[in-house]
Amino acid sequence: xxxxxxDLHPLYLKRVLDKHIPGWxxxxxxxxxxxxxxxxxxxxxxxxxxxxxxxxILSPQALEDWRVFEKVVLALNGIAPxxxxxxxxxxxxxxxxxxxxxxxxxxxxxxxxxxxxxxASVAMFRNAPELLPPLxxxxxxxxxxxxxxxxxxxxxxxxxxxxxxxxxxx
Numbered sequence: 503x504x505x506x507x508x509d510l511h512p513l514y515l516k517r518v519l520d521k522h523i524p525g526w527x528x529x530x531x532x533x534x535x536x537x538x539x540x541x542x543x544x545x546x547x548x549x550x551x552x553x554x555x556x557x558x559i560l561s562p563q564a565l566e567d568w569r570v571f572e573k574v575v576l577a578l579n580g581i582a583p584x585x586x587x588x589x590x591x592x593x594x595x596x597x598x599x600x601x602x603x604x605x606x607x608x609x610x611x612x613x614x615x616x617x618x619x620x621x622a623s624v625a626m627f628r629n630a631p632e633l634l635p636p637l638x639x640x641x642x643x644x645x646x647x648x649x650x651x652x653x654x655x656x657x658x659x660x661x662x663x664x665x666x667x668x669x670x671x672x
Contacts, residue, residue: 503542512551512578512602519552527559550577558606565603565613568620575599588664593628596621597637604636612639619643623660 503518519526522541529537538544538552554577557563563570572591573583579595591599600621604610613621618640625633626644633640 505538505542505544505548508545508547508580510548510551512555513605515548515551516555516606519555527556546582547580550582551580554578555606558603559608565607565610565617567614568616571603571617571620574603578602590624590627590664593625593630596624596628597634600637601635613637627660627664 503522505515505518518541519538523529523534523537526534526537534552535544535549538549544552554574557570557574558578561570564574565571572589573585575591575596576583576589576599578599579591581589581591581595583589590596600613613636618637621633621637622640622643625640632638632644
């Protein structure tokens, strides 16, 4: 089976791993990569997606810590995360990544406040008017809700900080 396609959907990839490598979530790298190679050749983006799937399922941090959430969202979208930089995803990647996370986590309950605040900041940074499902709970943190001056300041500070890190908005 060829696992090199950049467009392999993480949910499909999880099904493949569940079927061909029973207990794969408990297998630690490098043993996991040896087992995946027995299923078929894989690419670096596929490896990133597999690691993001593992992180999402095994660690609550993917739903609570914005730094982990950001990198998992990027990897699920096929983007190699840079762990030394803040990399706000595009708005569409944010929503798609959150949808995939929600589907991947069997006992998903809710997003942590830090992830919701980060998602609202990304939406504001990307000039989106609101957060769509499954992140709609974060709309309470959007500056358009009640013209919250503190949140406007947070959004402006976040934009300024991201620009200083070399991240372009838009």
